[in-house]
Amino acid sequence: MKRLKYAIVCSALFLLIGASFTVAAETITDLTGDVWHWTYTGTAGSWAGNVGGKPNIDITQVSATVNGNDLTLSLTVAGTIQYSAKEWYWAYYNTTDTTYSMWWYNGTGVGIASKQGGGVPEFVQNLTVSGNTISAVFKVLGDTSKVELWGWAAEYTTIGATQTTNEWWGDWAPNSKIPFSTTPTGNNTGENNGNNTDGNNSGTKTPGFEVLPLIAAVAIAAVLLRRRR
Numbered sequence: 574m575k576r577l578k579y580a581i582v583c584s585a586l587f588l589l590i591g592a593s594f595t596v597a598a599e600t601i602t603d604l605t606g607d608v609w610h611w612t613y614t615g616t617a618g619s620w621a622g623n624v625g626g627k628p629n630i631d632i633t634q635v636s637a638t639v640n641g642n643d644l645t646l647s648l649t650v651a652g653t654i655q656y657s658a659k660e661w662y663w664a665y666y667n668t669t670d671t672t673y674s675m676w677w678y679n680g681t682g683v684g685i686a687s688k689q690g691g692g693v694p695e696f697v698q699n700l701t702v703s704g705n706t707i708s709a710v711f712k713v714l715g716d717t718s719k720v721e722l723w724g725w726a727a728e729y730t731t732i733g734a735t736q737t738t739n740e741w742w743g744d745w746a747p748n749s750k751i752p753f754s755t756t757p758t759g760n761n762t763g764e765n766n767g768n769n770t771d772g773n774n775s776g777t778k779t780p781g782f783e784v785l786p787l788i789a790a791v792a793i794a795a796v797l798l799r800r801r802r
Contacts, residue, residue, distance in 0.1 A: 599666070599719045600636040603746035605651045607631070612740045620753070624742060628652030630660060630726035632746040633705075637666040637673070639717045646673055646684065647708035648724045654702050656680035662707055664724035669716045675700060675709040684709030723750045 608624040608631055625631075629652035638645045648664040658679040666673040675684040677700055684697030697709045727743040745751045 598638040599722050601722055601746050602634055603632045605631050608742050608744045610742050627742050629655050630728045630744055632724055632726055632744045635664055635724040635746050637722055642713050644711045644713050645708055646675055647706055649706045653705055654707050659729050661727045667721040669718055669720055671715045673711050677707050686711045686714050688714055
């Protein structure tokens with residue numbers, strides 16, 4: 574009888590310990606060699622898919638892990654996270670009432686958690702970079718049930734150039750987040766070999782350049798926050 578009581582007490586203790594360290598994780602695994610390349614020649618822009626040789630922006634995994642009151646958002650690439658102004662990394666985790674996001678470039682980055690419907694966003698200014706992974710740890714603001722998890726990384730030849738004078742590479746995880754059609758329409762050709770030529774309709778299929786003003790706004794917000802502190 575004593576042994577039975579002892580076993581019951583131990584079992585209850587282990588259950589309490591486990592409950593105090595609740596861990597929930599969401600993970601997206603992305604294939605390598607699925608980077609897209611944008612170029613503009615003459616009057617036509619084109620996408621080439623399934624590009625290899627860009628391991629530093631080739632995403633392999635995006636994850637969000639909840640451990641107690643902390644939520645860790647991470648992005649992993651096949652190569653190494655770069656400390657350059659020409660490589661950019663983003664990750665997003667949306668729940669039913671909160672959006673967690675982080676970005677990194679040129680050796681700096683920031684994480685932002687914001688409740689839907691307003692309120693003051695929470696900033697994470699110390700991102701962790703270790704080899705091929707970048708991560709940010711947030712305080713949980715509300716419900717942690719996943720609605721959406723995704724990431725993307727990009728490499729530019731020249732920051733600040735227009736879409737008609739620049740070329741760049743991008744990878745999205747999952748691929749359903751690619752913000753342009755990979756199915757040829759109109760003048761688009763070459764889908765079978767991973768190419769997508771836009772003809773003169775490139776204006777709506779050049780994601781990446783339009784996000785630069787947003788990045789600048791976030792950077793300014795981070796600087797202002799540091800000054801206030």
